[in-house]
Amino acid sequence: MSNIAFNRLQRECKEVVTNSEISETGIMIEILNENLTEIKGHIRGPPDTPYAGGMFDLDIKIPDQYPFSPPSVKFATKIWHPNVSSQTGVICLDILKDQWAASLTLRTVLLSIQALMCTAEPKDPQDAVVAKQYMDKPQVFKATAEYWTLKFAKGTLPVNADYQARVDKLKDMGVREEEAISVLSCNNWDLNRATVYIFS
Structure with a gap:
């Protein structure tokens, strides 16, 4: 330099x-x-x-x-x-x-x-899965982003008990917490789809 x-x-x-x-x-x-x-x-x-x-x-x-x-x-x-x-x-x-x-x-x-x-720009995404959720399911997007902020960025909001329960279910099956959160988030918190995705 x-x-x-x-x-x-x-x-x-x-x-x-x-x-x-x-x-x-x-x-x-x-x-x-x-x-x-x-x-x-x-x-x-x-x-x-x-x-x-x-x-x-x-x-x-x-x-x-x-x-x-x-x-x-x-x-x-x-x-x-x-x-x-x-x-x-x-x-x-x-x-x-x-x-x-x-x-x-x-x-x-x-x-x-x-x-x-x-102000996100979902029409010019870096992560297509997140952008699709942002546009199609704004409430799920918001709840997911808040959950990630709590888990990874030391956020202060109370934990989403429903999401936490699903993460814990996957952890009980031997899945690492970070992977569980990521796969559930990508599958709009559908536990069945997330389980199939991880174990198929």
């Missing part, structure tokens, strides 16, 4: 760390190495969304060509969202791909991801 890029990145990190407006929205970063190429982002789930109360971690990798190439950003915390892969955490966001511009900053990226959590 060039000195220019390094100095710019230092400024950007400082901006995120010291800006009170950003910390009030629940965005923080942690620098993981001296050359600033690996950063951990933290985003608090926005209020009035299924992610409210959760704390979501992001893995941010800064390329050598920064700021002319976008950072690589993915969710380290599992999240149920049409524009994020429920398996890998990869994010579908235009500014992380073809709409990146050298004038954009880490702050812009983090605020854009937080905005995406408020």
Whole structure:
């Protein structure tokens, strides 16, 4: 990474760390190495969304060509969202791909991801299963996203007892909790279909 890029990145990190407006929205970063190429982002789930109360971690990798190439950003915390892969955490966001511009900053990226959590784009999904549920069964989507926030992002909502009972049934059959949650979520919490899917 060039000195220019390094100095710019230092400024950007400082901006995120010291800006009170950003910390009030629940965005923080942690620098993981001296050359600033690996950063951990933290985003608090926005209020009035299924992610409210959760704390979501992001893995941010800064390329050598920064700021002319976008950072690589993915969710380290599992999240149920049409524009994020429920398996890998990869994010579908235009500014992380073809709409990146050298004038954009880490702050812009983090605020854009937080905005995406408020308004999903199911027509341009990263996870087709989640997007279909979002459009066809909005109540199930909301309940599932809340459940994932509770389970994976230390959310504060009370647990959905009905969903938990189904997860426990699969766990009793020897299925790992994370896999049980994932398969049930993908099958709209239909226990029979989830069981067939796992054991067939």
